[in-house]
Amino acid sequence: MGKTILITGSSRGIGRATALSFYEKGLNIVINYIERKDKADEVVEILKSRGINSMAIKCDVSKYEEVLEMFKIIEKNYGGVDYLVNNAGIAFPKQCQDVTLDEWGKIFGVNINGCFHTVKLAAPHMISQKWGSIVNVSSIWGQTGGSMETHYGATKGAIISYSKGLARELGPSNIRVNVVAPGCIKTDMISVLPEEVLDSFAEEVSLMRIGKPEEVAEVIHFLLSDKASYMTGQVLGVNGGFYD
């Protein structure tokens, strides 16, 4: 039974591109989504056409009971999660004083509680086999803070410190935990931003353009893989050279 990869939020955007960066036959890749079953099924079909076992599971990562159910399905079909990518995330630009208590709870629920839920359930299998690789998706706003993104940046900063702690705690069990911090990447997440905002953002970037999901996916793939076998607790920026 080959190794199993769970990528949360892999029906679209960076998660989808990460799933589609794999070609090795015999892998099991679990596609997770919350609403877009059509998109998740599309990714599964492409992977199956490459000889990869794949299934789509609907699960809101902010809800522990749903994540527990997802893990039961994975364990029944594939044994356990060997590679975990915590990618599912939400964002909505707002001034700090306008963020409601519900919105604060919701963004923390998905972006950081979601990571905690999957790690809590994946770790026992990884520890027992003394092997595992985890990549958590943060953001440049988690490193620098972002105006109108204070709530989002707080969740993404938490992902970095959570991951660094995990790397220390799980390292002796041969489990690596790394972080990718993307800059501005062309996905549905940023489609709410007006074209002029994106253009002005691109002007701040050394490479003078917005990134592509595949450019983040390649770095996630590298960190997951044995090519990064001596890397843990690291945060790799994939931001085209954007500094504050």
Ligand SMILES: NC(=O)c1ccc[n+]([C@@H]2O[C@H](COP(=O)([O-])OP(=O)(O)OC[C@H]3O[C@@H](n4cnc5c(N)ncnc54)[C@H](OP(=O)(O)O)[C@@H]3O)[C@@H](O)[C@H]2O)c1
């Ligand atoms: N795009 C950027 O510029 C950028 C920059 C820095 C960091 N990031 C981070 O990169 C990650 C991916 O972003 P993206 O731009 O690819 O986003 P996206 O295009 O909006 O896709 C979001 C994905 O997450 C899933 N999702 C949302 N809420 C979920 C939940 N509660 N439970 C399970 N799945 C959920 C969506 O599923 P459905 O398809 O079913 O809705 C979708 O597959 C996020 O963590 C984001 O914060 C993105």
